[in-house]
Amino acid sequence: MATTYTTRVRDLIAGAHNRYAFPATSTETRSSSIVHRHFTVNGEARTLQARAWSDYVDRILESPVSRAQTEAGFFGEIDSYILEDLIYLDSRTDPLQQARTNAKISRDNVRDFVFHMAVEGIMETQTDPTRRGPAAQFVPGVLALDMGQTMRMRRPTPARVLAFFIPRAKVEAVIDDAESIHGKVLPYATPIGQLLQEQVLALCRHLPHLNPADAQDAIQLCADLTLVAFAKQSRLDEGMRAVTRRAQTEYIKRYIAANLHDTALSPAQVLQAFPRLPRATLYRLFESEGGLAAYIRHCRLWAAAMELIELPTTSIADIAYGLGFGSASNFSRAFKHSYGLSPLDFRTAGGHWLR
Numbered sequence: 001m002a003t004t005y006t007t008r009v010r011d012l013i014a015g016a017h018n019r020y021a022f023p024a025t026s027t028e029t030r031s032s033s034i035v036h037r038h039f040t041v042n043g044e045a046r047t048l049q050a051r052a053w054s055d056y057v058d059r060i061l062e063s064p065v066s067r068a069q070t071e072a073g074f075f076g077e078i079d080s081y082i083l084e085d086l087i088y089l090d091s092r093t094d095p096l097q098q099a100r101t102n103a104k105i106s107r108d109n110v111r112d113f114v115f116h117m118a119v120e121g122i123m124e125t126q127t128d129p130t131r132r133g134p135a136a137q138f139v140p141g142v143l144a145l146d147m148g149q150t151m152r153m154r155r156p157t158p159a160r161v162l163a164f165f166i167p168r169a170k171v172e173a174v175i176d177d178a179e180s181i182h183g184k185v186l187p188y189a190t191p192i193g194q195l196l197q198e199q200v201l202a203l204c205r206h207l208p209h210l211n212p213a214d215a216q217d218a219i220q221l222c223a224d225l226t227l228v229a230f231a232k233q234s235r236l237d238e239g240m241r242a243v244t245r246r247a248q249t250e251y252i253k254r255y256i257a258a259n260l261h262d263t264a265l266s267p268a269q270v271l272q273a274f275p276r277l278p279r280a281t282l283y284r285l286f287e288s289e290g291g292l293a294a295y296i297r298h299c300r301l302w303a304a305a306m307e308l309i310e311l312p313t314t315s316i317a318d319i320a321y322g323l324g325f326g327s328a329s330n331f332s333r334a335f336k337h338s339y340g341l342s343p344l345d346f347r348t349a350g351g352h353w354l355r
Helices: 007-014 046-057 067-072 102-107 168-174 191-209 212-230 238-258 267-273 279-285 292-310 316-322 328-339 343-349
Strands: 035-040 076-082 087-093 096-100 113-120 124-126 141-146 151-155 159-166 185-187
Touching (some): 046 076, 087 212, 096 102, 113 191, 141 212, 159 168, 159 212, 191 238, 212 238, 238 292, 267 292, 279 292, 292 328, 292 343, 316 328
Antiparallel strands (some): 076 087, 113 141, 113 159, 124 151, 141 185
């Protein structure tokens, strides 16, 4: 029976900055805008898996190991994305318990705020011993925790939990009496909560495929939107409103990209797809793009340019009709106006104009 961890896990646990690599102590972030680190206990002996997880999170949390976990084994893995002033964690685990105790608080200087999002499974968190019930997240929501205060968390089911570690000063700059949000859950039933949910789920889907710069932007946007969601609506300043507008715009752009081959795609259809968004707001979001109709046309022309190169045996007319253009001649005129070449000349040139 194995009695020691694998070399990789042992090395990760041995270095304090490798467990929760806060930017202030991480040399990796100095040479890169974002650092990705993956930790898993799957390669450990079954009897050591839960203990390895407990040792890994031990820098800031107590995570007791039960006899059942030791005997049956434990699934736990976590991806950490470390930015200059932000950490994003994506963890998948079997049922567990963990706590931020006074003893831990007294021994470290971690005072960030952490915003937890249970996208799968259940979290039950108690932040006030005098309260009868925990803050349960049976429906995905956002739980705010102050690392300067105690809490106890139980995940009674397998769970996937996302967490944004945001510096205390940044939270206090936008949320009045920031300590008071400790233990509060923001439901996704509100309009901004729904927007945040969509943004976070999109992050989960797309993050593994993004380049470092785009990954940093996507994580930062979700973190900024989380702060906006917790701030008092009446106290939003223009900078915070800009975060909301950007998230809304990205959400709508994803919808447009997914429906470019729908011949019915139009500003009216987009408005119908987002009934909670006022017409004036929708059109204002795309003013910098020349308007919503112009943005849709631009996306279709760009998609057509890609298909002209990637689908050399497909006729130009079929590409045009497939992307919602009423006629091949209208498509050709619009394409030449945008790219300076006819579709046929563009295809013949091999698309080097795009590079």
